[in-house]
Amino acid sequence: MLDFSALEPPTLHSLPSSVEPHLFAAPSFQLPAVADLDGFQKAAVQMVKPAKGTTTLAFVFKHGVIVAADSRASMGNYISSQSVKKILEINPYLLGTMAGGAADCQFWQRNLGTRCRLHELANKRRISVTGASKLLANTLYSYRGMGLSMGTMIAGWDETGPGLYYVDSEGGRVKGTRFSVGSGSTYAYGVLDTGFNWDMSIDEAVELARRAIYHATFRDGASGGVVSVYYVGPAGWKKMSGDDVGELHYSYYPVQEAPAEAEMGEA
Amino acid sequence: MSITSYNGSALIAMVGKDCFAIASDRRLGVNFQTIACDFQRIFKIHDTLYIGLSGLATDVQTMHQRLQFRHKLYQLREERNMRPETFASLVSAILYEKRFGPYFCEPIIAGLNEDGTPFICTTDLIGAKQLSKDFVVSGTASESLYGACESMYKPDLGPDELFEVISQALLSSVDRDCISGWGGIVHVVTPGQVVTKTLKGRMD
Numbered sequence: 001m002l003d004f005s006a007l008e009p010p011t012l013h014s015l016p017s018s019v020e021p022h023l024f025a026a027p028s029f030q031l032p033a034v035a036d037l038d039g040f041q042k043a044a045v046q047m048v049k050p051a052k053g054t055t056t057l058a059f060v061f062k063h064g065v066i067v068a069a070d071s072r073a074s075m076g077n078y079i080s081s082q083s084v085k086k087i088l089e090i091n092p093y094l095l096g097t098m099a100g101g102a103a104d105c106q107f108w109q110r111n112l113g114t115r116c117r118l119h120e121l122a123n124k125r126r127i128s129v130t131g132a133s134k135l136l137a138n139t140l141y142s143y144r145g146m147g148l149s150m151g152t153m154i155a156g157w158d159e160t161g162p163g164l165y166y167v168d169s170e171g172g173r174v175k176g177t178r179f180s181v182g183s184g185s186t187y188a189y190g191v192l193d194t195g196f197n198w199d200m201s202i203d204e205a206v207e208l209a210r211r212a213i214y215h216a217t218f219r220d221g222a223s224g225g226v227v228s229v230y231y232v233g234p235a236g237w238k239k240m241s242g243d244d245v246g247e248l249h250y251s252y253y254p255v256q257e258a259p260a261e262a263e264m265g266e267a
Numbered sequence: 268m269s270i271t272s273y274n275g276s277a278l279i280a281m282v283g284k285d286c287f288a289i290a291s292d293r294r295l296g297v298n299f300q301t302i303a304c305d306f307q308r309i310f311k312i313h314d315t316l317y318i319g320l321s322g323l324a325t326d327v328q329t330m331h332q333r334l335q336f337r338h339k340l341y342q343l344r345e346e347r348n349m350r351p352e353t354f355a356s357l358v359s360a361i362l363y364e365k366r367f368g369p370y371f372c373e374p375i376i377a378g379l380n381e382d383g384t385p386f387i388c389t390t391d392l393i394g395a396k397q398l399s400k401d402f403v404v405s406g407t408a409s410e411s412l413y414g415a416c417e418s419m420y421k422p423d424l425g426p427d428e429l430f431e432v433i434s435q436a437l438l439s440s441v442d443r444d445c446i447s448g449w450g451g452i453v454h455v456v457t458p459g460q461v462v463t464k465t466l467k468g469r470m471d
Contacts, residue, residue: 053299053445072445072471077272077407079443183299217471221275221299221445224471246469255467 001142027111041146053222055184055213056086056097058153058164060177061205062198065155065162065232067095068209070184070217070245071225073102082225091116093236094132094156099181100149100169108150112136129156129163133173141171151181157232184216184223191215202231206240214252217245268298270371271392275446276308276321277406279416279437280377280387282399283429286457287385289317289377290433290466292406292441294449295324304449304470312338313348314461315379317454318358321406322372322392330372333361351378351386355396362394369393373405383458408447411440426455430464438468 034040056069069086072079086098088105090113098105115135119127127135133154140148150169157163166172166179178196180188191212200208206229213227227248229240277292295306309319310331318334320327337357341349349357355376362370375389389403390396397403401420404412415436424432434453441448451466 074445077268077275077445079445082442219301221296221301224445224469245471249470250467 004138052100052149052151052182053220054086054099054182055180055188055216055220055223056099056153056182057178057180057185057188057192057209057212058097058155059179059192059196059205059209060162060164061196061200063200063202063205063231063233064157065164066205066209066229067097067153067155067232067237068213068227068229069097070213070223070227072217072223074222077221079224084225085228087228087230089237090132090154090156093126093158093232094129094154095230095232095237096136096155097153097181099151104148104150104169105152108136108139108148109152111139126158128158128160129154129165130158130160130175132156133163133165133167137165137167137171137173140167140169143169144171153179153181155232157234157236162232180212182216182223184213184220187216187219188212202233202240206231210241210243210248211252214245214248218249271322271373272407272446273298274322274324275407275444276327277404277408277412277437277441277444277447278308278319278321278375279402279404279412279433280317280319280375280389281402281416281420281424281429281433281436282385282387282422283455284423284425285383285385286426286429286455287377287379287387288426288429288433288453288455289319289375290437290451290453291319291321292437292447292449292451292468293465294447296446299445301449309452309454310335312354312378313342315456315458316349316351316354317377317456318354319375319377319405320372321375323370326370326372330361330370330374334358337361351376351380351388354378355386355388355390359390359394359396362390362392366393375403375405377403377456379456379458406447408440408444411443412436415440426457426462430455430462434464434466438466442469 053074058067071084073081073084088096088109090096096109116127148169154165166174195208209229210227217224228242230237231240275296280289291308295303369392377387387403388398402416419432419436453464455462
């Protein structure tokens with residue numbers, strides 16, 4: 001394990017580990033007591049390995065950051081839920097997205113929220129998006145190879161303006177202005193890249209994000225359910241819409257009165 | 268992913284009072300990617316005999332072509348249409364021919380006997396016939412389909428009610444399966460006519 005004590009925020013007094021040790025210590029997990037730990041870990045990774053069946057996206061534009069996601073959870077071909085919250089509210093000005101293992105994303109992003117709050121208390125100011133994403137990335141790096149599966153975007157607004165980072169369970173962390181993560185990401189990119197304009201209004205940006213996720217749910221079997229769109233501005237995040245994709249399809253493409261569909265002709 | 272869930276499919280056939288209904292989803296996909304929403308899985312053999320094929324799409328099309336060929340030949344030789352039980356035996360024989368390199372499809376056969384009583388049966392991919400009095404299902408969502416049919420089915424339904432029941436069973440089942448759905452099509456067959464309707468379902 002690398003020594004990160006130098007990166008801990010400076011404090012006037014020594015860490016009050018005697019007072020509330022569980023708040024400051026990193027969560028610790030017991031390792032299984034098996035002879036072949038590597039083999040066991042490998043099998044565990046395969047068992048837990050969800051295929052990142054989802055579509056999430058986030059982009060920066062003139063007025064801030066838009067974050068959008070679908071709401072389907074799939075276990076193989078089975079749809080286990082159509083109403084999963086994939087945009088996690090870390091604090092009133094920071095959002096995280098969920099792709100990969102639901103448990104991993106929920107736990108570590110809540111843990112990130114805790115550490116961001118501790119940073120605020122220790123430094124009397126909010127943590128930056130850069131700092132928050134770095135905290136998460138460092139945590140995930142220390143669990144590298146142990147089978148965590150997360151492809152998450154950290155989006156927020158701090159003193160430097162809008163911020164967007166992509167952080168994943170391989171330990172990667174990239175700053176950017178446009179990301180889409182998940183099995184439906186390629187379809188979302190197609191719509192997003194074509195329709196993007198830096199000077200869009202907030203409503204236009206929200207509609208672009210909604211459309212991009214909708215198209216991904218149409219083409220990708222592992223994405224679906226409800227499209228949620230959030231906007232992050234100077235005052236923090238705001239949920240802009242949550243539309244059921246089943247109904248959204250027919251509002252974009254109404255059923256036309258057509259004669260009997262052309263069927264495959266006799267061979 | 269298994270070869271039988273490469274393209275994704277869902278099929279039901281149900282028996283009513285002097286009628287039957289056969290329904291399928293319309294999706295053609297490649298693993299998780301949806302390619303088409305108008306793929307034909309139910310084929311008419313003659314006016315009162317339909318076959319639905321689930322599984323690998325290429326085998327669905329090939330099986331249909333082979334069966335259509337054999338039925339046309341039968342019509343020329345016998346100067347009449349095939350009875351549903353005979354056709355089911357034909358399907359079973361054609362599938363067993365490929366016992367050690369099978370077609371990856373599981374057909375459901377639905378027809379009306381000469382006396383107007385409905386006949387449905389299904390076979391597995393190597394030809395094991397399974398007759399049924401009430402309903403048969405096939406496809407990647409088959410477990411969901413069994414559950415939905417079991418709870419929604421009632422015997423001796425008329426054509427309109429049968430249409431409602433089979434549609435609801437199909438749509439609710441494919442909404443729990445990532446790789447089937449994207450619309451539906453239902454044929455309700457009575458001795459005098461066939462009513463075909465497309466279903467407006469979730470396109471995700």
